[in-house]
Amino acid sequence: MIAVDNALLNKYNVPIPRYTSYPTVPYWDHEIDEDRWKAAFNMRFKECNDSQGISLYIHLPFCESMCTFCGCNKRITTNHKVEDEYIEVVLQEWELYRQQMGTTPLIREFHLGGGTPTFFSAENLRRLIQSILSYSRIADDHEFSFEGHPNNTTYTHLKTLFDLGFNRVSFGMQDSNPEVQQVINRIQPQKNVEQVVQWAREIGYESVNIDLVYGLPLQSIHRMEKTIQDAISLAPDRIAFYSYAHVPWTSRGQRLFDENDLPTAEEKLALYQLGRNMFLAEGYQDIGMDHFAMPDDLMYKIKEQGALHRNFMGYTVQQTGMVLGLGVSSISDVFYGFAQNRKTIHDYYEDIKQGNLAVFKGYFLTETDQAMRQYILDIACNGKTQFKVEDISLLETYSFPYLAELEADGLIEWDYQGLQLTNLGANFVRNVCKAFDLKLLSDEHATLKFSQAV
Structure with missing residues (x-):
């Protein structure tokens, strides 16, 4: 990998998830x-x-x-x-x-x-x-x-x-x-x-x-x-x-x-x-x-x-x-959805002892969620991804404008088929994943929810 300019690090040091889920x-x-x-x-x-x-x-x-x-x-x-x-x-x-x-x-x-x-x-x-x-x-x-x-x-x-x-x-x-x-x-x-x-x-x-x-x-x-x-x-x-x-x-x-x-x-x-x-x-x-x-x-x-x-x-x-x-606060992922257990030991014990699962919050993924999750996983794990034709219209609205900026800064190479991280971009994996986080891209208050990228 090549050296990273501090100006670039400062630009992309913004609140972003770690993407252990989407x-x-x-x-x-x-x-x-x-x-x-x-x-x-x-x-x-x-x-x-x-x-x-x-x-x-x-x-x-x-x-x-x-x-x-x-x-x-x-x-x-x-x-x-x-x-x-x-x-x-x-x-x-x-x-x-x-x-x-x-x-x-x-x-x-x-x-x-x-x-x-x-x-x-x-x-x-x-x-x-x-x-x-x-x-x-x-x-x-x-x-x-x-x-x-x-x-x-x-x-x-x-x-x-x-x-x-x-x-x-x-x-x-x-x-x-x-x-x-x-x-x-x-x-x-x-x-x-x-x-x-x-x-x-x-x-x-x-x-x-x-x-x-x-x-x-x-x-x-x-x-x-x-x-x-x-x-x-x-x-x-x-x-x-x-x-x-x-x-x-x-x-x-x-x-x-x-x-x-x-x-x-x-x-x-x-x-x-x-x-x-x-x-x-x-x-x-x-x-x-x-x-x-x-x-x-x-x-x-x-x-x-x-x-x-x-x-x-x-x-x-x-x-x-x-x-x-x-266990208390544990998260399960069954591909179609996520569920988190109660966060306090008292509540967790009470649910289980009554014969109920202790899940209290979660999310069931739509087909769009599943598609975006796969793009994020591909980038986080392999540094590249391929776009599906059926997703292009949605990506044009949300992702492609952001990808253009990432490309201008030398972090990725991309076209309508997919993207590849550059050596420089490998330092900004979370930022590239953000291009497919439709929840975050459409949430103007998201800065209150996540830690800085660096």
Whole structure:
């Protein structure tokens, strides 16, 4: 990739979704018909279970302390007695979906997210996973992964999950500078990160990912450079380099920041450029939208084959037909529609214990939505897409004027058949995806809903 001019970065550093779904969550309906959701789930499960299998995501929301930069759904507590009840309710929810399936599910992809999955004891995680897998088939080429907090992930956690089939792990390093860690309330000695990575390697995990965040309070070029050097020294297979999303209107913990400590837009752009250049210099390949991988990592190989996929778990090498989300606030994607679970543990427990699915909002896609989603997926995963003749009239109205501007800035090459990202445009994947986000293009108030692109 070539160097990016700061003027161009500033121009395209605007509020844009990360496109883990289309339509994006702010445009979903605020209530969803459970019977219609069940019908969509049943239809999709029958279509894809035997051929592709399913992806399973479990949200484990508990954290012992609050990282103030975090925008995830979490529950802060030091009371580990909450583990047992939460697991029981998640298993009840799983049973409700199993009753809908009518046959044994084939699980190809499994991810534990949070919150802090390693808040739970290794034994409780074993009980949860074993209970689900005992009623399932596991694909030979499965991808099982989890998010581990370096401060509380133990060797036993790693070994237990590995023995259950987990082969990938992601550790949240975020930033290694003590002053930055202090202001985001995540005190995490670098030796803890080094230890868990070493354990994962010894046990035999196929891939280790490190999460870093740029744009945090008190970050500077010098500090960011040291953080990236610390991360690279661990030789992770993948690095996720996330832009800090400052959305204090939805994440109350971010209101604790002195906004004067946040990098300016220009400084944040410089942090991004620094990180990208350092990763590329070390041999990492830019996968797109914040992700880098080594050439021998499966994610890069799959991208080169044109088979990369993207869902609510981010980029994935698996092409499953649906994602089933379990747990509070989890999101499910059954191709024909999306549904999100209740966001509070109280409401989630109440629904499940009454024998109801905990879905409370969602969206059922029209044929136009499905078409636009495919264009966005093609661009996010493969850097190119082909237009369908039946969509041209709609694209002429909404997308083509925007594509013309992207072409003028050297980000794409396009005609009425399709488009291709340029080397320069590969730095602006989200901006190019926006050309097919008809909801956003027609919503003049959209700037209130999303974080900046960089």
